[in-house]
Amino acid sequence: MAKFDILEDLKWRGAINQETDEEGLRKYLAEHDDLALYCGTDPTGDSLHIGHLIPFMILKRFQMAGYHPVILIGGGTGAIGDPSGRTTERVLQTAEQVKHNEESLTNQMKKLFGTENFEIRNNAEWLGKINLIDFLRDYGKYFQVNNMINKDVVASRLENGISFTEFTYQILQAIDFYHLNKDDGVQLQIGGGDQWGNITAGIDLIHKLEGSDRPAFGLTIPLMLKADGTKFGKSAGGAVWLDPEKTSPYEFYQFWINQDDRDVVKYLKYFTFLSHEEIEDLAEKTEKEPWKRAAQKKLAEEVTKFVHGEEGLKEAQMITDALFSGDIKNLSVTQIEQGLKNAPSAEAGSEKKNIVDFLVDTKIEPSKRQAREDVKNGAIYVNGDREQSVDFEVDPSSAFDGKYVIIRKGKRKYTLVTIK
Numbered sequence: 001m002a003k004f005d006i007l008e009d010l011k012w013r014g015a016i017n018q019e020t021d022e023e024g025l026r027k028y029l030a031e032h033d034d035l036a037l038y039c040g041t042d043p044t045g046d047s048l049h050i051g052h053l054i055p056f057m058i059l060k061r062f063q064m065a066g067y068h069p070v071i072l073i074g075g076g077t078g079a080i081g082d083p084s085g086r087t088t089e090r091v092l093q094t095a096e097q098v099k100h101n102e103e104s105l106t107n108q109m110k111k112l113f114g115t116e117n118f119e120i121r122n123n124a125e126w127l128g129k130i131n132l133i134d135f136l137r138d139y140g141k142y143f144q145v146n147n148m149i150n151k152d153v154v155a156s157r158l159e160n161g162i163s164f165t166e167f168t169y170q171i172l173q174a175i176d177f178y179h180l181n182k183d184d185g186v187q188l189q190i191g192g193g194d195q196w197g198n199i200t201a202g203i204d205l206i207h208k209l210e211g212s213d214r215p216a217f218g219l220t221i222p223l224m225l226k227a228d229g230t231k232f233g234k235s236a237g238g239a240v241w242l243d244p245e246k247t248s249p250y251e252f253y254q255f256w257i258n259q260d261d262r263d264v265v266k267y268l269k270y271f272t273f274l275s276h277e278e279i280e281d282l283a284e285k286t287e288k289e290p291w292k293r294a295a296q297k298k299l300a301e302e303v304t305k306f307v308h309g310e311e312g313l314k315e316a317q318m319i320t321d322a323l324f325s326g327d328i329k330n331l332s333v334t335q336i337e338q339g340l341k342n343a344p345s346a347e348a349g350s351e352k353k354n355i356v357d358f359l360v361d362t363k364i365e366p367s368k369r370q371a372r373e374d375v376k377n378g379a380i381y382v383n384g385d386r387e388q389s390v391d392f393e394v395d396p397s398s399a400f401d402g403k404y405v406i407i408r409k410g411k412r413k414y415t416l417v418t419i420k
């Protein structure tokens with residue numbers, strides 16, 4: 001049976017920026033049952049973020065199509081620092097930082113890829129063993145400084161300067177590809193658009209050392225921008241992390257559900273495993289009945305399930321539904337904390353207090369007159385119950401472990417009042 005045409009699928013998804021030898025790769029795929037491919041990540045932080053998912057989703061697609069993905073953790077390269085896409089020199093990380101980050105990233109990757117037909121390698125394993133003299137004799141000789149300087153990454157830094165350390169980075173990534181190609185039969189390297197120079201450096205090295213007919217290919221993915229032209233992946237509050245301690249499943253779900261109609265179809269293509277037909281159907285719905293936000297809901301569902309599992313998705317949806325309907329009584333304290341992390345907050349004492357005073361003291365209402373009016377009109381909810389009597393006493397010990405009182409004003413304006 002003919003294999004699924006993965007390159008066509010990637011093209012349809014808009015996920016190919018540059019390829020070193022499309023024809024050669026197609027031929028290789030047609031003539032071989034297997035292909036091993038890799039993507040590297042330097043341990044510069046202790047969690048992946050959704051920018052990392054862009055190349056990883058492609059690795060996953062190859063895995064699902066029966067090919068063999070390898071993720072390389074840059075324990076060696078992470079100690080040096082990739083100048084790609086940066087205008088300034090990096091601060092060197094300590095060995096402890098690199099180690100800690102490696103462990104955290106490895107756990108996250110295992111969750112996304114499982115253990116079947118997937119490998120994690122660490123380039124500290126071979127880069128750490130090369131001594132300086134061997135480095136210069138065995139590899140340095142194959143790199144022309146004039147070519148290295150011309151690579152975008154280095155050229156763009158020449159004016160302000162680049163250290164010899166970062167300048168050498170491309171050689172290290174080239175050695176990785178050479179090593180994985182020669183010893184582990186990895187034929188393809190993929191990465192974000194900013195990795196082109198490093199990937200082609202590896203292919204050149206392989207061809208010089210192993211002969212120009214040695215199969216070695218590179219593919220980069222376009223840098224994804226949002227409809228407003230800014231880089232995708234970082235929200236106003238910073239990166240959207242895969243670590244649930246940094247970005248809760250609820251926040252993660254909300255990030256996807258709030259995407260612009262102009263971006264949502266592109267994201268469905270990149271971040272979900274839905275079929276072409278399902279995505280085309282959602283594209284049509286976005287066009288014809290955008291107010292229903294069917295595409296955003298499906299996107300949020302699929303990506304949250306992939307990253308946080310069924311449980312994480314269920315929790316995110318439960319919090320979303322509760323906050324939307326106002327029926328918050330069944331939420332746990334941690335769910336409240338997730339759901340109202342970005343809501344306005346206030347503090348109050350643990351004693352009972354008249355509702356009008358409570359609303360004014362917490363600055364939810366600007367005056368007693370306004371507070372009385374809103375209460376009487378039925379616009380104020382305390383811990384999920386509408387309170388219309390101006391004599392009502394707010395009892396902080398009555399809900400959410402006595403930790404919080406939640407005031408809702410109008411349809412969905414929540415304030416999280418922490419009890420001191």
Ligand SMILES: Nc1ncnc2c1ncn2[C@@H]1O[C@H](COP(=O)(O)OP(=O)(O)OP(=O)(O)O)[C@@H](O)[C@H]1O
Pocket residue numbers: 044045049050051052053054055085191192193194195221222223224225231232233
């Ligand atoms: N918007 C994007 N479009 C395409 N690829 C992306 C995007 N954001 C991130 N990536 C991919 O994920 C990799 C890691 O992302 P990024 O460069 O932001 O790394 P980081 O670890 O957060 O930051 P730094 O490199 O500054 O330490 C990039 O090399 C790139 O391949």
Ligand SMILES: N[C@@H](Cc1ccc(O)cc1)C(=O)O
Pocket residue numbers: 039040041042072074077082084123172173174176177195198
């Ligand atoms: N340079 C890549 C990470 C990487 C490291 C080693 C490699 O062999 C490949 C890729 C990045 O910064 O995103």
